[in-house]
Structures are given as C-alpha cells and as structure tokens.
Amino acid sequence: MTAHMPSFPAYAQTLDEALAFIREGDHFLVVAHVQPDGDAISSTLVVSWLLGQLGKTFVMVNESAVPLRLGFLDGAAEIRLNSDLTEERPFDRIIAVDCADFRRIGVVADRFAPDAKLLNVDHHPTNDGFGTTNLIRPDAAATVEILYDLIVHAGLTLDLPAATAVYTGLLTDTGGFRYSNTTPHVMQTAASLLELGVAGHRLAEHLLEKMTKAQLLLLQKGLANLAFSSDNRIAWIQVDIADLQATGASSEDLEGLVNYARNVEGVDVGILFKETTDGCVKVSLRSSGAADVSAIARSFGGGGHVRAAGCRFEAGMATVVDQVVQAVSEALKA
Missing domain, CATH: 3.10.310.30 (Diaminopimelate Epimerase; Chain A, domain 1)
Incomplete structure (x- = not known):
C-alpha cells in the first residue's frame, strides 16, 4: 500500500525540482532547525537516506545535540554538532529540512559557501521560501510527510529504519495522530509504514508515554x-x-x-x-x-x-x- 499523493497545482513540479536539485549535486550538507524535535531529526535522517539511495555523499549536522529520546533512530549518532565539523571548505550544496525560516538553521549557516545552492524542504505556513529551490507544502502535518512523497515520487521503497524515521516524525508532529493536522494522507502514509513493519505501538510508548x-x-x-x-x-x-x-x-x-x-x-x-x-x-x-x-x-x-x-x-x-x-x-x- 502506498499513500495517495496529494494533488494541487505545482506540487508534482516542485517534487521534480527537488529531485533535480539532488541529482545535480554530489556532496551535501543536511541541516534541520536548532533544538531539533522529532520531525527535524527524522527529516534529517530520511533525506540522508534518500541521498544515499541516489549515490550521493553527505554530512548531517545541527547546532544542537540530538535529543536523547530520539537516539534510537538509525543514523542519529552520525548527526554531528556544528562545533565538531572539521571540513575546512564551505559547503556549496545544502538541504535544510523543517526550518520555518533561514534563522532557524543557526550557526551552521556559517558553513555555507557564499554562492551555495540550498534546497528548502518544509511544512510551516510561515516559511518565506528562502531556498534556491523550495519544496514547501503548508498543509503537510510534518516535513517527513513531504519527504515520503518525494521518495514515492522518485520510485523508491523505504527500508525499515527509514520507514521508522518517517513514522516518528509523523507521530510526534501530530501528537500521536490526535491534532487537527492528522489528514487522510497522514493516516494513509502511516498505514503504508506499518505495512513495512514499523512497530507503531512501541514508538508511541517510547515517544509519547514515557517520562524521565x-x-x-x-x-x-x-x-x-x-x-x-x-x-x-x-x-x-x-x-x-x-x-x-x-x-x-x-x-x-x-x-x-x-x-x-x-x-x-x-x-x-x-x-x-x-x-x-x-x-x-x-x-x-x-x-x-x-x-x-x-x-x-x-x-x-x-x-x-x-x-x-x-x-x-x-x-x-x-x-x-x-x-x-x-x-x-x-x-x-x-
């Protein structure tokens, strides 16, 4: 089962443009907003999974540390702090995920080359389209929902770790599928992920019920x-x-x-x-x-x-x- 792709003017075109942006580059810096939440970390990991599938190299970075409760996600330990980056040459290909505006990238922006090209993938209605290429769907519940659409559009099938990351982003940004942003497409996507073997009940217990x-x-x-x-x-x-x-x-x-x-x-x-x-x-x-x-x-x-x-x-x-x-x-x- 694959979730039905939302249809509104230019969405398929923006998906094509995002894929073209990725295919044109070889090495990418992937960043999400400072003090990342479930959607930000999951989106970082999912877009990096996509880059790997397309034969690209990448570095994942954030100004802030990965929250401990999200450390179980496959690849989370590879998200580096900006202070730990050792590459001297600035990055000229950037993918920013779940950043409502450019400022939310934080000090990582200092790593960008002056002429860097940036793919901006986001679901916030207040996003001002700060990328050179923008994939923005304001009616999406989470950025991972857009990335799921992008992966389906690319003709790829998620493996279990990547599917778990998508589900995590959906689960946290919809409050356990309780908020008003829980649309039919969200539930169809979640169903597709469960069919891939995602343990939804375990994720809900870990992310929504457990307290320190x-x-x-x-x-x-x-x-x-x-x-x-x-x-x-x-x-x-x-x-x-x-x-x-x-x-x-x-x-x-x-x-x-x-x-x-x-x-x-x-x-x-x-x-x-x-x-x-x-x-x-x-x-x-x-x-x-x-x-x-x-x-x-x-x-x-x-x-x-x-x-x-x-x-x-x-x-x-x-x-x-x-x-x-x-x-x-x-x-x-x-």
Whole structure:
C-alpha cells in the first residue's frame, strides 16, 4: 500500500525540482532547525537516506545535540554538532529540512559557501521560501510527510529504519495522530509504514508515554505556577533556569509541557515561557484554533502554524509574559 499523493497545482513540479536539485549535486550538507524535535531529526535522517539511495555523499549536522529520546533512530549518532565539523571548505550544496525560516538553521549557516545552492524542504505556513529551490507544502502535518512523497515520487521503497524515521516524525508532529493536522494522507502514509513493519505501538510508548523523573519533577514545578487570564481563555506556565537546575531537567524535558496549559477546559491558548541560559525567554504557543498563534509569533519575530507556534525574546520574563498574554488576548477578542 502506498499513500495517495496529494494533488494541487505545482506540487508534482516542485517534487521534480527537488529531485533535480539532488541529482545535480554530489556532496551535501543536511541541516534541520536548532533544538531539533522529532520531525527535524527524522527529516534529517530520511533525506540522508534518500541521498544515499541516489549515490550521493553527505554530512548531517545541527547546532544542537540530538535529543536523547530520539537516539534510537538509525543514523542519529552520525548527526554531528556544528562545533565538531572539521571540513575546512564551505559547503556549496545544502538541504535544510523543517526550518520555518533561514534563522532557524543557526550557526551552521556559517558553513555555507557564499554562492551555495540550498534546497528548502518544509511544512510551516510561515516559511518565506528562502531556498534556491523550495519544496514547501503548508498543509503537510510534518516535513517527513513531504519527504515520503518525494521518495514515492522518485520510485523508491523505504527500508525499515527509514520507514521508522518517517513514522516518528509523523507521530510526534501530530501528537500521536490526535491534532487537527492528522489528514487522510497522514493516516494513509502511516498505514503504508506499518505495512513495512514499523512497530507503531512501541514508538508511541517510547515517544509519547514515557517520562524521565526530571521531566515529572519539572511538570510538578510548572503546574505549581500555572496562571490564567481573567476570562480563563488563556493559561500559561513559566519555567526558569532555577527550575531546570533544581530538577536536573534539560530543555528536552520541556517538550509537551505547554499542552498542560492548553488542555484545561475552556482555555483557547496555552503558553509556555522558558528562560534560557543566555538570559532570553523562549515562548511556545498552542491554540484551539480560536486564535492564529503563528500570526502572534510572527509579530514577535517567530513563526509556526495556526495552532502551534513559537518565538524568542531578549528580555526579562515578566516583560515577555505581559507582552505575549496581551497580544493573545487581543487576538482572541478579534
């Protein structure tokens, strides 16, 4: 079984252009966004699998380390930190996956040659098409969904490790196939992957149900300061460096914490404010659909999706909370 390919103007053409980009080159740098999630790491591995199938050489790199919970994926240990790259010559062929904008590539961009050609594969509606070649499908649930289409379009069949990576990206970016981005094509793709032998139930248990002790302690601290707007339509959680230090948690343990604010009955927008080691504040927003949080994030220099977005501030926690909660409140009123 192969999932039915989405049909809309120019999609097949952009798939052809992406394949042509790959076939024209020999050696590639593959990069995803900083602080990578399940879709970013899976997309890195899947596009690298495709490169290998087409006889290309490549280097996988990220500014941030691979999250521990994703270390089981085949090839994950080969994703290098930017600081570990030893190649002196800049890369002239780049494939960026799951990067909503060029800034999300981070310091790895310093490795690009001035005249580098870049294939931009992404599913974020806020993506501005920063590549010399762009394969963007805003209605896709995850970047791995687009890469699956590209592989099918190329006439290739995934092996089990690559299929597991695609399934991982779909599973994490759809919240276990629960979010509104879970389309018929997503489920058809997932079914195709299960037919290839992917152990979906084991992935769900590992990625969605298991918690570290540090993560549980951090959740305890976060819920202790859960706050609400006067109309109870907005809820937010604050996590500072002291909380991370007290629990022994890492930034990886923050994933999913924002959903506890969003899942309260009557709440339309949940927000997580996270203090970073460099004194900044990262903001994650989740919406029921009553407000377009991608527009809110974009107004602060961030981006994302209608129901899930984020941004970053170089300001104190109290100031950021006030500004973001006010912007969300105005969006809900509108």
